[in-house]
Amino acid sequence: MKSLPARAxxxxxxxxxRDILDKGPDVGFFEVHAENYMVPGGPLHHYLGRIRESYPLSLHGVGLSIGADAPLDEAHLDALAVLIDRYELHAFxxxxxxxxxGDMFLNDLLPLPYTAATLARVCDHIDQVQSHLGCRMLIENPATYVEFSTSTLSEADFISEMVRRTGCGLLLDVSNAYVSCVNHHRDPQAYIRALPLDQVGQIHLAGFxxxxxxxxxxxxxDSHGAPVAQGxxxxxxxxxxxxxxxxxLIERDNDIPPFDVMLAEANLSEALLVQAAQAQGVGVELAAGRISA
Structure with missing residues (x-):
């Protein structure tokens, strides 16, 4: 699996x-939710195939239930493998x-107790996914509103050990980090610095x-229904x-505005990426806003 470009x-x-196909905007990549494409054909696949001809693509799952106290759904894994092969994805x-x-699926992403037993279960599930799909996966840090009194590890320590044991990467959702730290009265900068930053493969930004x-x-x-906040x-x-x-990635799943509004927010991220590249001596093609190592 190829890596995503270091762009917005x-x-x-x-x-x-239609906006994307008609205008060919200068966007680094697009991302789709896996579960929306777990069908053999139809208009979604038609357009995704055409867009994939011109842009790198990442796949973001919401239904594997990595932390559940139950075996992973093999049929779900098979469907993910089909999508990864079909679109030659750059990230999952x-x-x-x-x-x-059990047999009940909840339309939410629920928090875990950070314990040794939970860590072992999550690592076993990640190992199974990576073996089944034949690629490295990225795991996203959650946005949380409650915490378990039974937790014996901090979230950052849990994630660090998970990455070390499985070799998975980290999808660092900066908005989730900000949301969780405000909700639990913690320092977001200290939380970020405690994560395995050398294993970050992608970043998410969203509104709350x-x-x-x-x-x-x-x-x-974590509503994904507003522009990214200044904090x-x-x-x-x-x-x-x-x-x-x-x-x-700029995420927006609710109250979705016109494409040009989304593109403007991506351009804000792109400008910061260019500044970071310049600060670290990475080559930058300023005319196109593209970053190259």
Missing amino acids: GLGLKSMHF SEHLAWSSH ATQADANGDPLLI VWALYTELLGLIGPCAT
Whole structure:
């Protein structure tokens, strides 16, 4: 599997297909949710095939339930393998979460207790996925609103050990890091620095909604329905200073605006990637905004 270019990408939405094909925008890559394409044919595959001819593509799963206390769904793994082979993908990622119990599937990404037993189960599942798909997967840090009192490891320590044991990569969702740290009254910069930054294969940026908890404190909700917040941009800039330019996705799954609005936000990320490349002496083609090692 090829690596994604160290550029800004966008989540691919069906209402933007024609804009992309007609205008050929300068976007580093597109990303799709795997479960939307687990059918043999139809218009989604028609357009995805055409767009894949011109752009790198990453696949982001939401249904493997890596953290569930149950075996992984072999049929789901088979469907992922078909997509990876069909589109010669540049990256595959999933969430550090669970979403199934027995035969019931929950339409949410739920948090895990960070214990030795959970770590062993998650690592076994990652090993199974990577062996089945024949590629390295990226695991995304979660956005959380509650924590387990039974946890014996910090989230950063859990993720670091997971990466070390399995050889998987980290999809560092900067927005999730910001949301979780605000919700749990932690320092987002310290959290970021505690992660295995040398194993980051992709970055996600997204918007959130702001509510209040029972004590009146801010409660951030990972809504993917708003522009990226200034605090997240600041944390992202700091991260790029630590690791250099890295493939960065702008996520938007709710209240999706016109394509040009999404492209403008991707261009903000692209400008920061170029600055990071210049700071680290990486070659930059300024005319096209492309980054090359």
